Amino acid sequence: xxxxxxxxxxxxxxxxxxxxxxxxxxxxxxxxxxxxxxxxxxxxxxxxxxxxxxxxxxxxxxxxxxxxxxxxxxxxxxxxxxxxxxxxxxxxxxxxxxxxxxxxxxxxxxxxxxxxxxxxxxxxxxxxxxxxxxxxxxxxxxxxxxxxxxxxxxxxxxxxxxxxxxxxxxxxxxxxxxxxxxxxxxxxxxxxxxxxxxxxxxxxxxxxxxxxxxxxxxxxxxxxxxxxxxxxxxxxxxxxxxx
Amino acid sequence: xxxxxxxxxxxxxxxxxxxxxxxxxxxxxxxxxxxxxxxxxxxxxxxxxxxxxxxxxxxxxxxxxxxxxxxxxxxxxxxxxxxxx
Numbered sequence: 096x097x098x099x100x101x102x103x104x105x106x107x108x109x110x111x112x113x114x115x116x117x118x119x120x121x122x123x124x125x126x127x128x129x130x131x132x133x134x135x136x137x138x139x140x141x142x143x144x145x146x147x148x149x150x151x152x153x154x155x156x157x158x159x160x161x162x163x164x165x166x167x168x169x170x171x172x173x174x175x176x177x178x179x180x181x182x183x184x185x186x187x188x189x190x191x192x193x194x195x196x197x198x199x200x201x202x203x204x205x206x207x208x209x210x211x212x213x214x215x216x217x218x219x220x221x222x223x224x225x226x227x228x229x230x231x232x233x234x235x236x237x238x239x240x241x242x243x244x245x246x247x248x249x250x251x252x253x254x255x256x257x258x259x260x261x262x263x264x265x266x267x268x269x270x271x272x273x274x275x276x277x278x279x280x281x282x283x284x285x286x287x288x289x290x291x292x293x294x295x296x297x298x299x300x301x302x303x304x305x306x307x308x309x310x311x312x313x314x315x316x317x318x319x320x321x322x323x324x325x326x327x328x329x330x331x332x333x334x335x336x337x338x
Numbered sequence: 339x340x341x342x343x344x345x346x347x348x349x350x351x352x353x354x355x356x357x358x359x360x361x362x363x364x365x366x367x368x369x370x371x372x373x374x375x376x377x378x379x380x381x382x383x384x385x386x387x388x389x390x391x392x393x394x395x396x397x398x399x400x401x402x403x404x405x406x407x408x409x410x411x412x413x414x415x416x417x418x419x420x421x422x423x
Contacts, residue, residue, distance in 0.1 A: 111417070273403060280406035283413070321392075322399035 110290035112216055130216040137201050137213060169197075176321075180328040184335050188328070191230075195223060196324045203282055203316025206289065207308050212316075215282040217275070224275030227327045231270070235334040274326060281319045285311030347421050355415040361408025368401040 114126035148166050159167055173193040178185040202214045213219045235244060246254045248263045288311055292304050376394035380387050414420060 276410065277399070277403050277406060280410050281402070284406070284409055287413070318395055318399060322396055325392075325396055326400075 109294070110211070110215075110286050112211070128216075129211050130213050130219065133205060133210045134202075134213040134219065136210060137198070137205055141197065141201060173197075176324070177328060180325065181332050181335075184332065188331060192324050192328060195226075195327070196320060199223070199278070199320045199323060200317060203320060204312055206282075206286060206312040206316070212282050212286060212312075214278055215286045217279050220275040220279040221271070223278070223323070224271035227274060227330065228271035230327070231330050231334055234331055238335055270330060274323065278319050278323050281315055285315055344422055348419070351415040351419060351421060355412035358408045358411040358415065362405045365402045365405035369398045372397050372401065 112128050112130055114128050115132065117124050117126045119125075148162075151162055152166065155163055170193075173196060174185075174189060176196075177189045177192050181188060199214060202212055202219070206212045239247070242254075249257045249260050250263065252259050289304065289307060292307060372394055376390050379390045383390075
């Protein structure tokens with residue numbers, strides 16, 4: 096009784112995370128998985144791209160050509176997205192938002208190149224969600240007084256009656272969980288659908304799944320990247336705005 | 339016919355997974371409503387198309403979350419099998 100019976104006729108469906116080798120840390124068995132390898136590949140690609148871009152921009156010309164056009168397009172469009180949401184505060188966060196934007200986008204797209212997308216592992220997206228959570232609350236304590244934070248946490252009722260405090264606390268804790276689960280489940284559903292199509296159809300699925308790749312990897316991945324960054328910016332901006 | 343306890347749990351997990359993805363109805367309706375109003379808004383004000391598009395996509399992606407939770411529950415039931423002892 097195994098999974099193959101649940102998905103009849105499919106013997107080579109494979110979308111799980113595999114452990115490559117294990118090691119012992121303080122008596123715990125830890126695994127290096129395919130996710131680590133895929134994250135390293137994506138990171139390596141981005142680092143090489145950044146080095147080439149840096150070398151190119153060192154001798155930038157007034158009239159941009161070829162590759163410099165592409166770089167300026169990327170930076171300007173990311174600046175525009177962040178500036179559109181955060182306004183005058185955008186210069187503080189544009190580097191971070193652009194970094195996670197490019198990283199998540201490349202991770203989601205990497206399904207096209209035969210990798211298992213790193214964002215289809217909850218460990219990766221939870222880390223991104225926790226970073227967002229940390230940024231929200233560091234900025235909350237930096238730009239708001241303790242009194243106004245307390246008033247905000249008891250918000251529908253007056254501050255001397257903290258009945259709503261636990262409910263607001265839960266809704267704060269739910270932010271990173273829902274952010275990370277949204278990204279994770281979207282990418283995972285795309286990965287599973289592609290694995291099912293390739294596994295169930297066999298040799299028939301030779302050319303036409305390209306359409307599905309465009310939808311599940313490119314379109315859905317880009318939308319989810321945009322949504323993740325947009326929500327991160329909105330949450331951070333809420334804490335900055337209430338000075 | 340000899341059905342062991344584990345087989346029964348697996349069969350019920352499969353039924354439960356099927357029931358869990360019924361959650362997809364809600365986001366479908368919600369995203370359709372959002373897209374309908376966005377089309378309405380573009381019809382009224384074609385100049386604001388890019389703003390309307392980004393707002394619509396953001397709202398649809400947030401509305402999609404509940405459906406994805408249903409999908410996750412189905413995945414957990416089928417592949418992680420938490421109920422099999």
